[in-house]
Amino acid sequence: MVLKIRLARFGKRHAPFYNIVVAHARTARGSKPLEVLGTYDPIPKTPTDGNETAKKFKDIKLDIHRAKYWLGVGAQPSEPAWRLLSMVSSVPPADDENTEEKKIRAMRIRKRRRYEHRVARTLEETIKKGNDPGKSIC
Numbered sequence: 001m002v003l004k005i006r007l008a009r010f011g012k013r014h015a016p017f018y019n020i021v022v023a024h025a026r027t028a029r030g031s032k033p034l035e036v037l038g039t040y041d042p043i044p045k046t047p048t049d050g051n052e053t054a055k056k057f058k059d060i061k062l063d064i065h066r067a068k069y070w071l072g073v074g075a076q077p078s079e080p081a082w083r084l085l086s087m088v089s090s091v092p093p094a095d096d097e098n099t100e101e102k103k104i105r106a107m108r109i110r111k112r113r114r115y116e117h118r119v120a121r122t123l124e125e126t127i128k129k130g131n132d133p134g135k136s137i138c
Contacts, residue, residue: 003075038062
């Protein structure tokens with residue numbers, strides 16, 4: 001079964017709070033995870049030292065050793081989870097493993113556009129000749 005490292009949302013309506021969890025890929029976002037790796041609070045907070053001019057920060061707490069373990073076992077992190085992992089630890093940013101799929105998709109889109117362009121050009125030529133484009137040639 002495929003494992004995912006992803007964010008599970010908690011908190012109130014306008015005050016989100018996320019747990020960074022390892023769960024099976026097909027389970028719901030709020031279901032019980034296999035392990036909670038850490039937490040992420042996306043709302044910027046001011047430092048507690050009392051300095052009002054200090055830069056606000058977003059709170060990220062993560063067990064790096066467990067995260068690396070799950071990555072080594074084969075858990076696939078989601079995009080937001082990759083961003084958080086690369087910010088906190090020395091985990092390299094996500095490689096585009098889907099580059100081959102992206103190339104194929106781009107090729108199909110180009111092929112489709114060429115086909116549509118040919119159809120439009122043929123339609124314009126038939127209209128210029130005076131033929132009714134809705135009429136069947138057969």
